[in-house]
Amino acid sequence: MAHISAAERRPQLVQAAIDLMAREGVEAGSTRAIAAELGVAQATVHYVFGSKQDLYRAVIEHMTCELVERVRGAARPDDTFERSIRRMAGALWEGMREQPQRSLLHTELSTYALRSPELREVLRDFQRSMEETAASLLTETAARSGRTPAEDPLVIARFFLSGLDGIEQRYLLMSDGTDETDGTAGDDLNRLVTAVLRLAGVGEGEGD
Template sequence: MAHVPAAERREQLVRAAIELLMRSGPAAGSTRAIAKELGVPQATLHYVFGSKEELYRAVIVQLTDEFLGYVRAVEVPAGTDFEDSIATLTARLWQTVLDQPRKHQLLGELEMVALRSPQMREITADHRLEIDRITSALIDDTATHFGIVPKVDTIRIARFYFAALDGLINQHLTAPSPDVEEWCLARIVDNVRLMVVSGADTTGRPLA
């Protein structure tokens, strides 16, 4: 393979790793297999990343950054009112699940792997917090646009939002049910609206 700049080579290796890991899973993603996928010596991969763990960290960062890109791309306002705006965000994010289920599956698998690695766990936690921060800011900005003062800390709302969405993604990957998923997505939006507007959940109970 012709010489390419280190940054470009790194990007090639990460994308090759993503393709291999989506097909075979993290357990099959040895440095030898990933190097073979791209057609480079195994030593090249070790030179660029140092270890398989560092490569996996880079894959987590890449996949999470792609996911964050969809959140960052949402305009404010994204709809005709606050609820419609959150529904639009949710629909866009869910479309990535429908379009790229293997990437979502791989990210979930790597997050489980990361729980047993202090270094990988740290980078995963950092990116999770970044998702929360960006989503919280989006909720704040949308509420402000419509003259709403959130009744609950929007970081908490963002954490709830992705906890619910992550659970629904796992259900979709294992036992998809489009009608039920649409109902669940609508309930997630309902709860976000109620938390922001009234500081309560769908039962009407005030949130601490």
């Protein structure tokens, strides 16, 4: 059997961990179970990742990169500021609707971290990274549109992400597979984006 380096195993193990925990929950994500998911020895997980916290950090970083790539891919150079923000928010929301179990995994990891000092620091880093990335995207979008946000982009980013977390958690709790739940969440997302635009100093429909 050909030897597979740690660098090659790393993304495989991260994906196996995401698939397993999204399907069965964070508590199911032992190193033994993750190894079994990929079909490798448990020692392989410990060799590639020094600790479970390191593995969880890699899982969170991977999920974050996926979100950022999705949002960046939604932006269009010729859009107005408002359209860009709405398009990017919509891309985030569609990602959640398409893979609700991944959103649930993020919620579970966040809750689990509150009782784990090591993992709590990992999630704090993730939160800061998401806020800084959102602020950077907001700044880039404003610059393309020839605008200067009326509020600090980091403040706007925190406000948006906090609101989105609330809408997402309510959707996961209330969703029963009907269009009614989707519609309610979609309306709430539109209201949140409108509030974000006003915080940025842009009135609804302005510039379209």
